[in-house]
Amino acid sequence: MGEHFELLLAGAGHAHLGVLRQWAVKPQSRPIGRIGLLSADAHAWYSGMLPGLLSGRYALEQCRIGLAKLCAKAGVELLLGQACGLDPKNQQLQLSDGRQLQYDYLSLNLGSLPQAPKQYGSGLELLPVKPFSAFITRWQHWQQQPQPLAILGGGAAGVELALALAAQLPAVTLLNAGELLSGHPATLRQRALTHLAKAGVMVQEHCRVNEVLDQHLLSAGRVVWRGGRALVASGASALPWLQASGLACDNQGFVSITASLQSSSHPTVFAVGDCASLAHTPHNGVYAVRQGPVLALNLAALIEQRPLTMYQPQRRALALLATGDGGALASWAGLTFEGQLLGRWKDHLDQSFMRRHGGI
Numbered sequence: 001m002g003e004h005f006e007l008l009l010a011g012a013g014h015a016h017l018g019v020l021r022q023w024a025v026k027p028q029s030r031p032i033g034r035i036g037l038l039s040a041d042a043h044a045w046y047s048g049m050l051p052g053l054l055s056g057r058y059a060l061e062q063c064r065i066g067l068a069k070l071c072a073k074a075g076v077e078l079l080l081g082q083a084c085g086l087d088p089k090n091q092q093l094q095l096s097d098g099r100q101l102q103y104d105y106l107s108l109n110l111g112s113l114p115q116a117p118k119q120y121g122s123g124l125e126l127l128p129v130k131p132f133s134a135f136i137t138r139w140q141h142w143q144q145q146p147q148p149l150a151i152l153g154g155g156a157a158g159v160e161l162a163l164a165l166a167a168q169l170p171a172v173t174l175l176n177a178g179e180l181l182s183g184h185p186a187t188l189r190q191r192a193l194t195h196l197a198k199a200g201v202m203v204q205e206h207c208r209v210n211e212v213l214d215q216h217l218l219s220a221g222r223v224v225w226r227g228g229r230a231l232v233a234s235g236a237s238a239l240p241w242l243q244a245s246g247l248a249c250d251n252q253g254f255v256s257i258t259a260s261l262q263s264s265s266h267p268t269v270f271a272v273g274d275c276a277s278l279a280h281t282p283h284n285g286v287y288a289v290r291q292g293p294v295l296a297l298n299l300a301a302l303i304e305q306r307p308l309t310m311y312q313p314q315r316r317a318l319a320l321l322a323t324g325d326g327g328a329l330a331s332w333a334g335l336t337f338e339g340q341l342l343g344r345w346k347d348h349l350d351q352s353f354m355r356r357h358g359g360i
């Protein structure tokens with residue numbers, strides 16, 4: 001029998017940061033009882049600022065939030081460790097170091113992992129962009145000896161990374177299964193292609209990399225790139241141990257939730273952000289942030305047996321993509337824009353997020 005918590009928050013994702021902030025600034029909104037935050041990392045990294053970090057516009061400390069201070073202010077115990085198993089029937093979370101944590105209520109905000117292709121042989125190092133701390137440590141090592149780089153994934157993250165890194169490396173190739181930035185207006189793709197061409201990034205669309213063989217990236221058996229280093233920034237995939245936990249999941253393995261943000265099979269478990277699955281709620285940071293206030297209300301309401309609030313995903317979300325030169329591309333309600341002013345606005349929004357959560 002492990003340590004017992006009335007409420008356990010697993011993962012320091014965007015929504016949990018919002019919950020912690022809420023309890024720090026409004027202690028009366030914190031439910032009573034022992035509350036713990038389990039995090040694999042002593043910091044929460046802010047993905048929106050990662051491209052700025054890589055392009056040298058931000059320092060490391062500007063892009064991460066120290067969890068010890070935020071937890072102390074919120075009256076929450078910080079537990080450093082990696083969850084590797086969940087038994088929702090016995091209300092127990094298993095950690096990779098052998099510890100077991102018992103809970104009455106659990107909230108999952110654990111993010112997702114990029115989808116890496118199968119790898120055979122050696123000679124090519126595949127580096128997933130998440131978890132961020134492992135990625136950044138390895139990236140700093142790579143930086144000492146710049147080499148040509150392939151980036152797998154042409155969504156917003158892959159495009160931003162390519163634009164952030166193009167000036168620092170001998171060559172950058174961006175490979176994507178379909179067209180770049182699918183799901184965004186076609187004009188955003190056109191604008192991104194123009195910036196990528198100007199930055200010297202080679203783009204291969206309709207090129208799903210499904211295998212790595214020695215130093216080769218293969219798409220449907222055909223060699224599409226050869227080299228020693230590739231970043232994996234393709235899509236969100238579910239955490240396998242969560243998928244195996246017995247919680248109801250969608251067909252991709254993300255935890256199925258209801259509008260109250262509770263697991264559709266186990267109502268004592270909440271799930272938010274990338275690890276959860278709810279209609280009309282894409283896997284990205286904007287939606288995870290917006291779930292935070294509803295989650296804070298519902299955690300307290302369930303524990304105190306009050307009615308729950310329903311989360312309504314916003315119909316539109318602003319997408320802001322850094323172009324690596326201080327500017328940004330934006331899309332909103334089918335319209336697209338670009339320029340240096342937008343870049344400054346993105347900086348302002350990102351830094352405000354960091355001040356709100358880190359400056360408490």
Ligand SMILES: Cc1cc2nc3c(=O)[nH]c(=O)nc-3n(C[C@H](O)[C@H](O)[C@H](O)COP(=O)(O)OP(=O)(O)OC[C@H]3O[C@@H](n4cnc5c(N)ncnc54)[C@H](O)[C@@H]3O)c2cc1C
Pocket residue numbers: 010011012013014015038039040041043044045047048050051081082083084109110111112129131156157158160161233272273274275283284285286287288289320
């Ligand atoms: C380069 C890049 C740029 C991006 N830019 C944007 C952007 O501008 N806007 C946007 O909306 N989205 C952006 N995204 C997507 C965004 O990163 C994710 O959608 C978002 O981080 C998901 O947030 P989350 O709250 O679900 O979890 P995350 O923010 O991913 O947090 C998950 C947390 O759980 C912890 N964790 C994970 N597994 C375990 C475990 N087993 N045990 C304990 N702790 C664990 C991690 O350490 C982490 O603290 C970007 C992604 C990338 C890669």
